Amino acid sequence: MNEAQLHDALGELPEELLAPVDALRTRKRTPWVKWISMAACLALIVGFSTWLLPDFFGGVAMDNAGEAAPELQYGCLDDAGMAPNDCVQNSASSTGLHSFRATVLEVHDTYLLVTPKEGQPEASTAGQIEVSLPQLQQLPDIAIGDAIEIFYDGMLQETFPARATKVFRIDVLE
Amino acid sequence: MDDERIVSLYWQRDEAAIGCTEKKYSRYLLKIAYNILADLEDSNESVNDTYLAAWNAMPPHRPKQLSTFLGKLTRRISIDRLRKKHSAKRGGSQYALSLSELTQCLPGGTDPEQQTQAKELTSSIERFLLSCPEKTRNVFLGRYYYLDPIREVARYCGLTEANTKTLLHRTRNALRAHLEQEGFL
Numbered sequence: 001m002n003e004a005q006l007h008d009a010l011g012e013l014p015e016e017l018l019a020p021v022d023a024l025r026t027r028k029r030t031p032w033v034k035w036i037s038m039a040a041c042l043a044l045i046v047g048f049s050t051w052l053l054p055d056f057f058g059g060v061a062m063d064n065a066g067e068a069a070p071e072l073q074y075g076c077l078d079d080a081g082m083a084p085n086d087c088v089q090n091s092a093s094s095t096g097l098h099s100f101r102a103t104v105l106e107v108h109d110t111y112l113l114v115t116p117k118e119g120q121p122e123a124s125t126a127g128q129i130e131v132s133l134p135q136l137q138q139l140p141d142i143a144i145g146d147a148i149e150i151f152y153d154g155m156l157q158e159t160f161p162a163r164a165t166k167v168f169r170i171d172v173l174e
Numbered sequence: 175m176d177d178e179r180i181v182s183l184y185w186q187r188d189e190a191a192i193g194c195t196e197k198k199y200s201r202y203l204l205k206i207a208y209n210i211l212a213d214l215e216d217s218n219e220s221v222n223d224t225y226l227a228a229w230n231a232m233p234p235h236r237p238k239q240l241s242t243f244l245g246k247l248t249r250r251i252s253i254d255r256l257r258k259k260h261s262a263k264r265g266g267s268q269y270a271l272s273l274s275e276l277t278q279c280l281p282g283g284t285d286p287e288q289q290t291q292a293k294e295l296t297s298s299i300e301r302f303l304l305s306c307p308e309k310t311r312n313v314f315l316g317r318y319y320y321l322d323p324i325r326e327v328a329r330y331c332g333l334t335e336a337n338t339k340t341l342l343h344r345t346r347n348a349l350r351a352h353l354e355q356e357g358f359l
Contacts, residue, residue, distance in 0.1 A: 001295070001358060003273045004257075008294040010319050011250050015242040017300060021312040022242050024330045025320060026202065103214060109329075115214075133191065143201035144208050145218065 044168070097168060098154035101128065104146045109133075112142065112170075113161065114150070126162035133167070140172050147173040177240035184232035191232075192225045195244065202241060203248045209321040210252040212267035216259070220252040227251065249319070268321040275342070276318065279350040295358060302352040305343065313338055314345050 100122040102114035112131045116123040131150050142148065153166040175194050181193035203224055207217035227247045235306060237243035303311045309331060316327040317338075328338040353359045 002205065003276045005292065005295070006276050006279065006299075007253065007269075007273065007318070009292055009299055010315075011253070012245065012292065012296040013300055013303075013315075013319065015237060015239055015246070017303060017311075018242045018245070018315060019239055020308065021315045021320070022239075022245065024312055025322065026241070027330065105214065143205065144199065145204045145214060 002035055043077045048168070050109055057132065097151050098147050101149050101173065102131075104142055104144055104148060107142055107144060112148075114148065117147075122156065128161040129156065130159075130161050130163045131167055131170070132163070132165045142170070142172060148174055177237075180240060181232060181236055184229065185236070187314060192315075195225060195228060197339065199241060203244060206245050206248045206320060210267055210269040210324075211256055216255060220248055220255055221358045224248045239284055245320070249321075253344070268323060272321055274320055277341075278346045279353065280293045285345065298353065298356045298358060299349070300347055306348075309333075310341060310345055313341050313347075317342055 029143035043171065056160045058158075069162070100120045101117040102107075104112055104114050105128065109131055112133065114129050114131055115127060116129060122129065131152075140148075150167060151169040153168075155164070155166065157163040157165065167170045177196065178197070180191055180194045183194060203221045204217055207220040207224075208214065211217050211220065221352050224244060224247045225235060228244055231243075231247070235243070253269065256267070303314065313327055313331050313333070316322050316326065316331065324338055324342070325359070327333075328335045331338065333341070350359070
């Protein structure tokens with residue numbers, strides 16, 4: 001007997017035996033995940049407001065030319081201390097929302113792994129992108145194979161796979 | 175739409191059954207297929223083949239739980255597709271990884287003289303699993319039937335990853351002992 005025969009034998013197990021584990025697998029997530037998402041949403045609103053309203057909050061530092069300092073322009077100096085040239089800017093402007101459409105490959109607690117649709121700038125940058133989830137206001141119900149649109153700050157870290165860390169919204173497309 | 179109503183549509187040979195099945199179970203089936211194939215295009219094809227297989231299977235089948243019935247079809251179709259397309263040891267799919275883990279249940283190398291009827295083997299594995307505690311059974315089936323990643327099995331079974339790996343290791347050893355006792359090895 002080989003492993004493949006063992007797998008085939010498992011495939012013929014009766015459905016009654018599979019029902020309990022099937023129920024566990026398809027059970028909806030516990031409500032507290034939503035509360036954590038709401039807390040992340042509140043933090044995002046405060047942070048986003050600071051970014052959009054510099055005059056009011058005195059946020060973005062400006063250099064002598066009146067432009068945002070490079071490290072803030074690229075926004076890639078994270079806790080790992082990545083330098084600006086480790087990031088790819090997918091738009092001529094570092095302000096405003098950017099979006100791209102993608103197909104979901106993997107779903108994890110803190111991120112999605114997606115592949116961008118062809119024809120978009122992100123597709124020429126990376127074949128697969130990790131999309132961080134914690135900043136989102138609401139976590140939509142997403143599954144493998146879903147077509148989604150990701151709204152983010154336009155910055156992709158040049159890791160492998162590439163990483164979009166500042167994600168503001170994800171829409172599930174029909 | 176509940177499962178009983180969808181199954182009735184199949185029995186009435188109403189093609190709306192396929193649309194209802196797709197609407198309710200496409201994500202569920204895609205995950206099973208992707209665990210095996212690790213390729214979105216192939217997984218979608220397997221899921222589409224599942225709808226045809228379900229159409230051909232009902233009647234005469236009238237499953238009580240449509241999800242597990244469809245999942246079984248998808249699993250079989252996806253494994254067949256993988257075997258045809260690649261060597262079973264290649265790639266990073268959960269199926270390939272789980273194959274290497276299940277080797278622990280078997281003696282070193284293969285004995286071509288041992289001819290096991292698949293049905294008898296299935297019955298034996300069923301008896302083994304019924305003798306295990308429910309949590310052990312769920313962990314084992316989550317990993318080796320549904321081919322979910324270990325971290326995901328740990329999550330929905332309420333265990334840590336380390337505990338899940340230990341439990342799987344012990345269960346594989348126990349399964350091996352059981353198969354030896356029943357004369358399959």
